[in-house]
Amino acid sequence: MxxxxxxxxxxxxxxxxxxxxxxxxxxxxxxxxxxxxxxxxxxxxxxxxxxxxxxxxxxxxxxxxxxxxxxxxYPTPALLPRGAEDRYEVRRLVAWFDDKFHQEVTSKLLGERMFRKVMGTGYPDSANVKAGAKAIKYHLDYMARLLDQRRWLAGNEMSLADFAAAAHLSCLDYISDVDWNRSEVVKDWYAKIKSRPAFRSLLADQVPGFPQPAHYADLDF
CATH class of the missing domain: 3.40.30.10 (Glutaredoxin)
Known part of the structure; x- marks a missing residue:
């Protein structure tokens, strides 16, 4: 196994x-x-x-x-496109979310609101929380600009870029730190990816001391 x-x-x-x-x-x-x-x-x-x-x-x-x-x-189904330029765009966006988004948003919101308690490292730093709450607006707007031009984040086919973004946003959604009303196109994208069978186990996750918000596992928000 x-x-x-x-x-x-x-x-x-x-x-x-x-x-x-x-x-x-x-x-x-x-x-x-x-x-x-x-x-x-x-x-x-x-x-x-x-x-x-x-x-x-x-x-x-x-x-x-x-x-x-x-x-x-396991090349099927493909999560990286064939062309060099298309593969570059997927990899660029994976790095964007795992590096820039993580440093500016995930580490400051999830890190402060959840992991400090889970790890027993003290109380949330309000300055970090405020910085993360401000930064996520920029990132959601950037995603909206991409999705205004494409069906998925990196192009017209779903890719690893979408999974990287959804991985971060789903963690933040667990603590209700995503304003889904900021962008209809981003909300529609997340509803689409959230509805995939691959997402089911994530929607079943439970963290002791942090109950799921009511909308978290709702496919229609």
Whole structure:
């Protein structure tokens, strides 16, 4: 059995879970409190980060590297387009969400509102929360500009870029930190991707002490 060491409200874990589910690759999910730096987990990934995917005799780490490996090993359905320019655009947007969006938004909202409590590192920093709440508006507007020109974020076919974005936004949606009324086109995009079978396990996630908001698993918001 393939095994994914993950944390439910980790956007990097969720990106890999979406890729696995879309490709219909069955895995056993093992929740990993990676911040505790368990010795066995550090043997699997000395970087001490989730996700880590165990497939046969292989142990794979780094969410983007895992997703690209899955694309090479299981090319159908494709989450990276064929053309060099199109593949570049997908990779650019994956990096945008996993780097810029994460640093400016996810780490400041999810990190402060949820992970400080989960990890026991104190109270939320209000300055970080305010900065994250301001930054997400910019990112939602950027997504709206892209989606005004394209069916999906990177082009006319769904790709890993959409999964990277949805992974971050779904975590933030769990703590009700996304204003879906800011952009109808972004809301429609999320409803479309949220309705995919690959998304079902994400909608079932539960974090002790943080009940799901009423709209979280509602496909029609």
């Amino acid at each position: 393939n095994r994914l060491y993950h944390y439910p409200i980790s956007p990097f874990s969720r990106k890999v879970r979406l890729s696995l589910a879309e490709k219909k690759i069955e895995v056993e999910l093992v929740e990993e409190r990676y911040w505790e730096q368990d010795a066995d987990f550090l043997l699997r990934n000395p970087a001490g980060k989730v996700p880590v995917l165990r497939m046969g005799s292989q142990t794979l780490s780094d969410s983007t590297a895992i997703c690209e490996y899955l694309e090479d090993a």
